Amino acid sequence: MGFEAGDDSDKEKGQNLPPNSIFRYNSPLVQVGLIGLVCFCCPGMFNALSGMGGGGQVDPTASNNASTALYTTFAIFGILGGGIYNILGPRLTLLSACSTYVLYAGSFLYYNHYKHQAFAITAGAILGVGAGLLWAGQGAIMTSYPPPNRKGTYISIFWSIFNMGGVIGGLIPFVLNYNRTEAASVNDATYIGFMVFMSIGTFLTLAILPPSKVVRDDGTKCTNIQYSNVTTEAIEIGKLFLNWKMLLIVPAAWSSNFFYTYQFNNVNGVMFNLRTRGLNNVVYWGAQMAGSIGIGYIMDFSFKSRRTRGVFGIIVVAVLSSAIWAGGLANQLGYSRGNKPEKLDFKGGSDYAGPFVLYFSFGLLDAMFQSLVYWVIGALANDSETLSRYVGFYKGVQSAGGAVAWQVDARNVSFLGQLIMNWVFTTVSYPLLIVLVLFAVKNEDEEEEITKAKEVAPKEVE
Numbered sequence: 001m002g003f004e005a006g007d008d009s010d011k012e013k014g015q016n017l018p019p020n021s022i023f024r025y026n027s028p029l030v031q032v033g034l035i036g037l038v039c040f041c042c043p044g045m046f047n048a049l050s051g052m053g054g055g056g057q058v059d060p061t062a063s064n065n066a067s068t069a070l071y072t073t074f075a076i077f078g079i080l081g082g083g084i085y086n087i088l089g090p091r092l093t094l095l096s097a098c099s100t101y102v103l104y105a106g107s108f109l110y111y112n113h114y115k116h117q118a119f120a121i122t123a124g125a126i127l128g129v130g131a132g133l134l135w136a137g138q139g140a141i142m143t144s145y146p147p148p149n150r151k152g153t154y155i156s157i158f159w160s161i162f163n164m165g166g167v168i169g170g171l172i173p174f175v176l177n178y179n180r181t182e183a184a185s186v187n188d189a190t191y192i193g194f195m196v197f198m199s200i201g202t203f204l205t206l207a208i209l210p211p212s213k214v215v216r217d218d219g220t221k222c223t224n225i226q227y228s229n230v231t232t233e234a235i236e237i238g239k240l241f242l243n244w245k246m247l248l249i250v251p252a253a254w255s256s257n258f259f260y261t262y263q264f265n266n267v268n269g270v271m272f273n274l275r276t277r278g279l280n281n282v283v284y285w286g287a288q289m290a291g292s293i294g295i296g297y298i299m300d301f302s303f304k305s306r307r308t309r310g311v312f313g314i315i316v317v318a319v320l321s322s323a324i325w326a327g328g329l330a331n332q333l334g335y336s337r338g339n340k341p342e343k344l345d346f347k348g349g350s351d352y353a354g355p356f357v358l359y360f361s362f363g364l365l366d367a368m369f370q371s372l373v374y375w376v377i378g379a380l381a382n383d384s385e386t387l388s389r390y391v392g393f394y395k396g397v398q399s400a401g402g403a404v405a406w407q408v409d410a411r412n413v414s415f416l417g418q419l420i421m422n423w424v425f426t427t428v429s430y431p432l433l434i435v436l437v438l439f440a441v442k443n444e445d446e447e448e449e450i451t452k453a454k455e456v457a458p459k460e461v462e
Helices: 008-016 030-040 045-052 059-090 088-112 117-144 148-176 188-207 230-240 246-255 258-271 274-302 308-333 349-379 383-412 415-440 444-461
Strands: none
Touching: 030 045, 030 088, 030 117, 030 148, 030 188, 045 088, 045 148, 045 188, 045 274, 059 088, 059 117, 059 230, 059 258, 059 383, 088 117, 088 188, 088 274, 088 383, 117 148, 117 349, 117 383, 148 188, 148 274, 148 349, 230 383, 246 258, 246 383, 246 415, 258 274, 258 349, 258 383, 258 415, 274 308, 274 349, 308 349, 308 415, 349 383, 349 415, 383 415
16 A cells, blocks of 8 residues: 555455464454554553643643644644555654654653743644544554444454553653652653653554455455555545535534533543542543453354444443443532532542442443443444544544634533533434444445456446
């Protein structure tokens, strides 16, 4: 693909050589695991940094403005990212993307000393470009490399590895700031620790193979398309805005990062002291691992029919979502922007228990919701070119919602108002996802019939 496509002889050899182990370097499992490790080091650590609330600073203004810049450029390059990935291939795309995470963490190290927002905001805008490219590439790998009947499993494997980054990243500020119960901003070592992990992730991108060289266990390849070009990608990306399948995903995409602002700044950032915020991050991203495994099982093994599994999974997540947001409402009624609570510590006993369970549940729901949407997108196609564009569109809309959410908080919209917005946005998305599954997702036997028909058609013409 793009600059990284192998020659035809290599491809033919790959098709004729049956795979011997799922742990082959060119197997989908290993490649999904590698992209999981990349995301463990880069967006995983970024999530830990963001999850502390205010980027680890007492005043969230710089973080809010940097996040707004980030998600604004992310919205643009998320949509363009699929096309860029198809042209450049995974290594060039992911290498350039991951380097922007190091810069972003460094900007907060700088802010710790000089309190100048400009660097953080600029780094946020640059990170938005990189994140758009990274997540478009990641989405293409995660949804197109696995066999069609195991996409939920592979999504959960990726999500677990990726969110282990948030767990480890949460331990960094917890350990380094453990004795600073009254401290407002994290110390320099915290940001340096994040930068080290992000640098490792940047170099790991060089191990990712292009889809033309990845062979599934049954001997099939992830793609037979060897290259793309700017004109083709521009046309195909433009078509996404008129694609009814993508339009049905818009509410789910918009809401899937919108709630981070409320959860990170106005629950974790407002209710807990610094070291407890770090511990909560560990719990939040650990819950994501459990959530992704649970929903992955439902989406792959709950029923024989893929369409039935899709509808059942959506209903399960919808019910759980309503219960968790109702718990969030009960918690939110106890404080407001003008009447903030005393900071809780993890040693606070029963006072800490309720908010702790709520924050754990937020992490669980996030993983289940996003894994569900990825599964639905992955069920719409099997080739990496199409799925990179679909995922890019999803991430672009998702980031536009994120950009708006950070400014909603920066403009001091009430905590209760933000909670209600999040609850409404996520709730609206579920019936639309059900419609999408019922009318666009095909069962495995239907896909096999279509594939056979396509193979027979050229022979009949001859």
